[in-house]
Amino acid sequence: MLDFRLQVFYTVAKRLNFTKASAELYISQPAVTKHIKELEASYKTSLFERSGNKKISLTPAGEVLLQYTDKLLDIYRELEYDMNTLIDQHKGILRLGASTTVAQYVIPPILAQFHNKFRDIKVQLIPGNTEEIEQALLSKEIDVGIIEGVAHNPQIKYEKYLKDELVLVSAANNASIKKETIKPEELKNYPLLMREPGSGTLDVIAHALKPHHIKLADLQIEMQLGGTESIKSYLLHSNCLAFLSIHSILKELKNGECRIIDIKGLSIERPFHFIQPHGQPSSLAELFTCFARNYKL
Template sequence: MFDFRLKVFYTVAQKLSFTKAAQALFVTQPAVTKHIRELEQQLGVALFKRNGNSIALTAAGQLLLQHAQKIQEAYTALENDLAQFSSNAGGSLRVGASTTLAQYVLPSILALFKTSQPTVNFSFVTGNSNQVEQLLMQGQLDMGIVEGNSHHPQVTYEPFARDEIVLVTKAGNQLSRYAEIKLEQLLTVPLVMREHGSGTRDVVVRSLAGAGIHAKDLKAEIFLDSSESIKQYLLHSQCAAFLSMHSVSKELKQRELTVIDVKGLDISRTFQFISLHGQNAPLVDLFKRFCLRHYNLG
């Protein structure tokens, strides 16, 4: 419920570091800078003072932080109060999730939910976004969480969380010498691509098309069906790949992979809850609220 741009400001204000805020939010530092700049333009005031490599809140920034804290506390209190109506709900919940979410986002949330709701019987299925949507429409799932951009008329789509997709390559190879490349240079880079049906692939192809680059013109060396297999390929090749920031956070921290910015290209997406129209089970709603409350905590 906490507006993402306000969440970016709140995180930067807490950590007083654009870099640390980017790591906590699973986005790049340029994305954090962009959100803060847009918020400052929207409000018409400067929120941070830049002093070399350090930042500090302005008077306006301190005032906004006070209100942001109150807003976050109010949202948390509201969600906690609503959750009490469904506490110890019991029953069964069949959830499906696309690959990136299933591997890097949901495991900790699922463990926390099971601890808070021990009487709920869980079944969890992983597939690409298209597969999860098909299982939902076949009645084999109560809900799903996907990363694609489909619009099936019988499916309800609700935003869950934001994600940024970045171009990464092995640290130390020839390509890693470039902190930034031009859009047209991307056509010469050997790429590892996700398989057809992948939500990550869909959003990358769509964003590239919007920038005037067609997928058929890319120099695709190989197609693989998971982020883990792509990362292992990258570590033993001169290739690059578009991957979710969630999937590469560990490798970036350990300096095994590095991000290459593509000038003029910004690829972001919204993870989405999906459910069939008219099927709003209380247990499904409870799990959605729990996901929103516990995503990215800490």
């Protein structure tokens, strides 16, 4: 088990707030302070800078300790996972739903390794857009899902899985745009390809544009297509632009087929979420989510 003092340090370092750390760890604030002081005495250095307005920040030594604590936590999670899988014999069918980007570009290598480790588990992968995967979960057609988009359905438990970034993409030979950077309002000047209604990607784009007072209705949407591959294929043969997951265009970027257009002051990051019904998850769903979290992409 990881030294509890390091767990306390890790929580404080991530929250940069002693009060929030004490609430999260279910210990008193003086106890949090005591554990941090013990670590600082052990390493003979300060781990946090404390300012007059009660704000704290990591010292250089604190940054180093955080990096090592991150690695130690990963090792302990892997150790716990591998010990548990030695005890339990897992078999059966896992019904996994995944939204389009995840199903095409993220999950296949993870499933390959999962199959190598658990030969007696058969995985049924059901792709769809975010709305469809959520509905499949509520209809009990799948055991667990991985979706993109904003968490909003109170009947579903959402847990963050991975970070993704949506970038504005153009074909490398697109003659209509020579700029490497545009302002958000300039998006209105170019034809755009978008995903279909119900897509998590579409929701995330609309949410990101809102602070810039831009609605989807303000844009020149040339066409809405039901998948990333369709958008990429159309994009590479047109003068359109499109917002695409960075995971989905790695090969095209490497081959020089497309390029990224930066948008000043606009960064669209989104988490992929595991989704499950509230309550105790099925043993296979829990096994898979744990495996996927430990998998190094």
